[in-house]
Amino acid sequence: MTYTLTTPLYYVNDKPHLGSAYTTLACDALARFQRLMGQQVLFITGCDEHGLKIQRTAEAAGLTPQAHCDQVSDQYRALWQRWQISNDRFIRTTDPRHHLLVEQFYRRVEAAGDVVEGRQRGWYCVACEEFKDDPPEARTPQCSTHQRPLEWRDELNLFFRLSRYQQAIEELIQRPGFIAPASRRREVENFVAQGLRDFSISRLDLPWGIPVPGHQGHTFYVWFDALLGYLTALLEPGDPPDLDLLSQRGWPASIHVIGKDILRFHAVYWPAMLLSAGLELPGRVFGHGFLTREGQKMGKSLGNVLDPGELLERCGPDAVRWYLLRDIPFGDDGDVQQQRFSDLVNNDLANTIGNLLNRTSSMARRWFEQAVPAPSEAVGSSHPLAQASQLAREQVIEGMERLDFRQAAVAALQLAVSANGFLNDQAPWSRMKQEGQRQQVADDLYAVLEAARQVALLLAPILPDLSARMLLQLNQPLASSGVVAGGQSGSDGEQLPWQQRLTWGSLAAGTPLPEPEPVMARQDLDGPL
């Protein structure tokens, strides 16, 4: 069974922001983890490119909508490449095959009797692409999220009969684990409990959209079209746009990872649409939290937006991934603080993990012919570091499965902390000055090197680059979780599976150790981010 996971398809209204990068990074870690666990993975991301807002943005920039979309979606694509995101697909909703698939999907929904005509009157927010519930007599209605004036609409639209799916959706959202984190389920329950209303799936006189077959002048509502992008993305290059093919191409998705703001679309509207079209439902919808910066919302008006590209440039992928995934509970809102960022990166990655490898490798080289020392029988599975490794491994796996990146990261870090403590207790540098302690030192250094190897492997999903540098330092093959630095795919053929490599004691005695170099530089940021 393919493990299919998706980021949202990002709206190309503006250049990528940190929030999109956050979601995508998290998905990347998850995708890498699943690959390491031996799953066949289909990691989907892409762009949502239709709608009035985009049409207007393009006009304002003096571009055709298509040219605008090309430009922005290229920025996304380039950014993900620079971040070494291991996505398998990058779907654009302007893809010609997508049009055909949407038409096909619509015909199924129509055939199921789920499309009706209806009059839509009310205040509309172009930024949300949504009708609001403000009373018709309101004078200067404003969108509460966008602080922008609403526009009056009165049009005949096509509606999807969501109301028919009341019971099915109620049952679905009760399914344990369908909505994650669980804390967000209540929100959706409340919404559904109020009674589901049909929602419009078409717009009139909106040229920048996919035309509704058989309904002159109607184009599909962006959300209807965008969600279907997840399906189109599954198609392989030569495939015809055929819904019947999808079950062989990785549908249903195992998980949709999204921001908490679009939970409703994914947990309510989307499943109903799928049911209507006779397709299977995704396994899980995970709505993560939002990032603030130094306690404040990020926004253009405040001028405190962190540009993901710039962040990457200045700090590197390991630092940013570590900070976001290790410090901020995925699912909750989190505050990005520069001081904490550099504190954590320096302490955890440079001092604890990087230095551990550096000091150990240096000792092994000095006293054991520049190679991994040969351990005695004493370094077996009952060795304290073997036990610590075992625990770390369990917690990393459990954490990653629950998208608790923090637990996974801290568990790997904890192993390095244990190894540092062990080293200080054993003090091999003192023992080397005593007679008859050579084997003990060999054992101790072996155990710590082996623990460092475990740390490197355990870090692979979250920090593929650092993991690679550590494994290189230990003269080990890389963990093949997807693309790594340099662009080559990390899979080098005959390698053992990740879990097997995590068996304690797999580090071969006598493996030559290269001259150590710091695997992680300390952050020394001059000036604010």
Added chain:
RNA sequence: GGCUCGGUAGCUCAGCUGGUUAGAGCGUGGGAUUCAUAACCCCAAGGUCGGGAGUUCAAGUCUCCCCCGAGCCA
């Protein structure tokens, strides 16, 4: 206005079905050490657990009210 989540050391947070002196990491102060990226290791200070009332032999942990913050629906 209704509902949902939070409010625990300077900061970020753990504290399950109520039970010995409330924990961790970072930051701060001190000590030890030299293998190492001024790194590692050890120790310490620091909290009337948002406020108030109640239930109980016992409440951060349950109940009620209030205050503050975030969010969902109106």
